[in-house]
Amino acid sequence: MLGGGNMIKIKRFLFPFTTITLGIILFISSLSIKQMKSMTYNIGSAIVPRILSIVLIIFGVLALYLDVKNGNKKDESVEQLDKRQKVNIVLTFLALLAYIMIIDKLGFIVSSILYLIAQILIMTENINTKRVIKTAMISLVSTVVIYIIFVYAFQLRLPMGLLG
Amino acid sequence: MLENMLLGFASVFTLGNMLLIILGVIVGIIFGAIPGLNATMAIALALPLTFGMNPSYAFSLLIGLYVGGISGGLISAILIKIPGTPSSIATTFDGGPMADKGEAGKALAIGVIASAIGTIISFIFLLFLSEPIARFSLNFGPYEYFSVIIFALAMVSTLAGKSLLRGLISCIIGVFFAMVGSSSIDGVLRFTFGIPDLEGGFSLVPVMVGMFAVSEILSQVSDNKMKNAKETKYSMKNIGSYFATFKNQIVNVIRSALIGIGIGILPGIGGGTSNLVAYSVAKTQSKYSEKFGTGIPDGIVASETANNASIGGALIPLFTLGIPGDTVTAILIGALTVHGLTPGPLLFSEQSTLVYGIYFCVFVATIFMTIIELGGLKAFVKILKIPEKYLYPIIMVLSVVGAYGINYRIFDIVTILIFGCLGFIMQRSKLPTAPFILGFILGPEAEKYLVRGLMTSQGHSLEFVTRPLSGVFIVLAIIVFIIGIRQQRKQLKKLKEA
Numbered sequence: 001m002l003g004g005g006n007m008i009k010i011k012r013f014l015f016p017f018t019t020i021t022l023g024i025i026l027f028i029s030s031l032s033i034k035q036m037k038s039m040t041y042n043i044g045s046a047i048v049p050r051i052l053s054i055v056l057i058i059f060g061v062l063a064l065y066l067d068v069k070n071g072n073k074k075d076e077s078v079e080q081l082d083k084r085q086k087v088n089i090v091l092t093f094l095a096l097l098a099y100i101m102i103i104d105k106l107g108f109i110v111s112s113i114l115y116l117i118a119q120i121l122i123m124t125e126n127i128n129t130k131r132v133i134k135t136a137m138i139s140l141v142s143t144v145v146i147y148i149i150f151v152y153a154f155q156l157r158l159p160m161g162l163l164g
Numbered sequence: 165m166l167e168n169m170l171l172g173f174a175s176v177f178t179l180g181n182m183l184l185i186i187l188g189v190i191v192g193i194i195f196g197a198i199p200g201l202n203a204t205m206a207i208a209l210a211l212p213l214t215f216g217m218n219p220s221y222a223f224s225l226l227i228g229l230y231v232g233g234i235s236g237g238l239i240s241a242i243l244i245k246i247p248g249t250p251s252s253i254a255t256t257f258d259g260g261p262m263a264d265k266g267e268a269g270k271a272l273a274i275g276v277i278a279s280a281i282g283t284i285i286s287f288i289f290l291l292f293l294s295e296p297i298a299r300f301s302l303n304f305g306p307y308e309y310f311s312v313i314i315f316a317l318a319m320v321s322t323l324a325g326k327s328l329l330r331g332l333i334s335c336i337i338g339v340f341f342a343m344v345g346s347s348s349i350d351g352v353l354r355f356t357f358g359i360p361d362l363e364g365g366f367s368l369v370p371v372m373v374g375m376f377a378v379s380e381i382l383s384q385v386s387d388n389k390m391k392n393a394k395e396t397k398y399s400m401k402n403i404g405s406y407f408a409t410f411k412n413q414i415v416n417v418i419r420s421a422l423i424g425i426g427i428g429i430l431p432g433i434g435g436g437t438s439n440l441v442a443y444s445v446a447k448t449q450s451k452y453s454e455k456f457g458t459g460i461p462d463g464i465v466a467s468e469t470a471n472n473a474s475i476g477g478a479l480i481p482l483f484t485l486g487i488p489g490d491t492v493t494a495i496l497i498g499a500l501t502v503h504g505l506t507p508g509p510l511l512f513s514e515q516s517t518l519v520y521g522i523y524f525c526v527f528v529a530t531i532f533m534t535i536i537e538l539g540g541l542k543a544f545v546k547i548l549k550i551p552e553k554y555l556y557p558i559i560m561v562l563s564v565v566g567a568y569g570i571n572y573r574i575f576d577i578v579t580i581l582i583f584g585c586l587g588f589i590m591q592r593s594k595l596p597t598a599p600f601i602l603g604f605i606l607g608p609e610a611e612k613y614l615v616r617g618l619m620t621s622q623g624h625s626l627e628f629v630t631r632p633l634s635g636v637f638i639v640l641a642i643i644v645f646i647i648g649i650r651q652q653r654k655q656l657k658k659l660k661e662a
Binding site for chain 2: 015019022026029030033034044045046047048049052053055056059060062063066070085088089092093096097099100103104108109112115116119120122124125138142143146150153154155156158159
C-alpha cells in the first residue's frame with residue numbers, strides 16, 4: 001500500500017519535518033517558562049520564545065509546501081558520501097567524544113596525545129608502522145608545544161586530571 | 165577629535181603593541197591562506213588569550229589577525245585556485261587564470277597591494293566617520309536598536325545562502341540556542357530541559373569554534389578539498405612594476421573600496437559578500453568585460469580591495485552602535501565586553517585614546533601585512549603544504565584549549581562538539597551558518613530592546629514603526645525580504661527552464 005511510499009516521503013522532506021517538530025517542541029517548552037508576577041503588561045521572557053516557535057512552525061510548513069510544489073529535486077551540489085567517508089565521519093565523532101570524556105580524568109596532555117594519534121590515523125590512508133611512529137611523535141611534540149605556549153606564555157589553565 | 169586621533173596614533177607605537185600586531189598579522193595570514201580556516205576562527209581561538217591582556221594589547225593582536233586573515237585568502241586563491249576564505253572567492257576568478265598564464269607572482273603582488281589600499285581607504289572612513297555616527301546614535305532608543313538588528317538579521321538571512329527560507333530558519337534556530345539558560349530580562353530559566361549544565365547557557369566562543377573548526381574537520385574527513393590541488397610555481401620579480409599596473413585601476417580601486425566599506429558597514433555582511441559584488445560591478449562597468457575571467461588584474465583588484473575595505477567598514481557599526489558589521493566583528497563584541505568597553509558615544513569621550521589607538525592598529529597592521537606577505541610569501545606557501553591530516557587535528561586541540569580558556573568549564577568543550585555536529589549537519593542540509601551565528605549573537609539583544617521598547621510604550625508595538633528612524637529600518641528589512649523572495653523566484657524559474 002502506501003507504507004513504502006510514506007517512508008520515502010519522510011526522508012525526502014526530512015528538513016521541513018524536522019523544522020516543524022523542532023518548532024512544536026520549542027513551543028511546548030516555552031509554555032513552561034515562568035512568568036514573573038512583577039513584569040508589567042505580560043511582557044516577559046516567554047513572549048519572544050512563543051512567537052518565534054510559532055514562526056518556526058509556519059516556516060517549516062512553508063518549506064514543506066515549497067518542497068512538495070517544486071518536486072524537491074535531489075541536491076547535486078552536496079556530494080553524496082561513500083562508505084569510507086561515512087565511516088571516517090563516525091570515527092572522528094567517536095574520537096572527539098572520547099577526547100572530551102577523558103580530558104577531565106586524564107588531563108590535557110595525555111588526552112590530547114591520544115586524540116591526536118587517533119584522529120591523524122583516521123585521516124591517514126595507508127597505515128604502516130613507520131607512519132604510526134611518525135604520528136605518535138608529531139602528536140607528542142605538538143601537544144607539549146601547545147601546552148608550554150598556552151600555559152606558560154599565555155597563562156591559561158588547562159584541564160589537569162590525574163596526570164596533567 | 166583630531167587631538168584624540170593623534171594621541172591614539174602615538175599610543176600604538178610601543179614595542180608590545182607592535183610585536184602583537186606582527187604576530188597577529190602572521191598568524192592571521194596563515195589562517196586566511198589555509199582553506200577551511202578563516203579570520204573568524206582565528207579571532208575566536210585567540211579571544212581567550214586576550215582576556216589577561218590590557219585592552220590595547222588585546223586589540224593589537226585581534227586587529228592583526230583580522231587584517232591578516234582577510235588578506236591571506238588570496239594566497240591560496242591564486243596559487244591553488246581554492247579561496248582561503250570566503251572573502252577571496254572572486255579572487256580565484258582571475259587569479260587562477262593569471263597563475264595559469266605564468267603570472268602568479270604578478271597576481272599575488274597585485275592582490276596584496278589591492279588589499280592594502282582597500283584597508284587604508286576604509287581606515288580613513290573609520291577614522292573620520294566614527295565619532296559623528298556615534299554622536300548620531302544618541303538618537304537611538306530601544307526601538308531603533310531593535311529595528312537595526314532586525315534589518316541586520318534580514319540582510320544576513322537573505323544574502324547568506326541560496327534560500328531565503330533556510331536562511332531565516334537558520335537565524336531563528338540561532339536565536340533559540342542563545343535563549344538557553346537564564347533570560348537577561350528577568351533571570352528566568354529557559355530551555356534547560358532539566359539539565360543543570362545548560363543553566364549557564366552556551367558561550368559564544370565554544371559555539372563559534374564548534375561551528376567553524378569542528379564542522380570543518382568533519383567536513384574535511386568526508387571531502388578532502390585539498391587533495392587534488394595543484395600548486396603553481398611563481399616568481400615575484402620587480403615588485404615596483406606591479407605598482408604601475410594600478411595606474412589604470414584607479415576607478416576600479418575607489419569603486420571597489422566604496423562597495424567594500426558600504427557592505428562592511430551594513431550589519432551582518434562583510435568581506436564574504438563584498439568581494440563578489442565588487443567583482444561583478446567591475447565586470448559590468450568595464451569596457452572589456454569579456455576579458456574578466458581570463459586573467460586580468462582588474463578582477464583581482466576589485467575583489468581584494470573590496471574585501472579588505474570591509475574591515476574598516478565593519479568596525480564602524482561595532483564601535484559606534486555595538487552592532488557587528490560582519491561575523492568577525494561579531495566576535496570582537498566579546499572582546500569589547502570583556503575589557504569593559506561599551507560601544508557608543510561614551511566610548512569616544514571616555515576612552516578615545518584607546519579607540520583611536522585601535523583604529524591606528526588597522527593602519528599599522530596593513531603596513532606589516534603588505535611587507536610580510538610580499539616578503540615572506542615563500543614561507544606561507546610552505547605552510548600550505550602541511551598535510552591536512554596533521555593540521556586539522558591540531559586545530560581541534562587548539563579549539564579545545566580556546567574553549568576551555570573562556571570559563572574553565574568542561575561543558576564548554578562539550579559545546580564545541582555539539583555545535584560542531586550541528587554545523588556539519590547544517591552544511592549538509594544546505595542551511596547557511598552566518599544567519600545562525602548572527603541570530604545567536606544578536607537575538608538576545610533584539611529581545612532585550614524589544615521588551616524595553618514595549619515596556620516604555622506600555623505594550624504598544626506601533627512605536628517601532630511610527631518613530632521615524634526605527635520605521636526606516638523596519639521598512640528596509642521588509643524591502644530586503646521582498647528582494648530576496650524575488651531573487652528566489654527568478655532562480656526557481658531558471659531551474660525549471662533548464
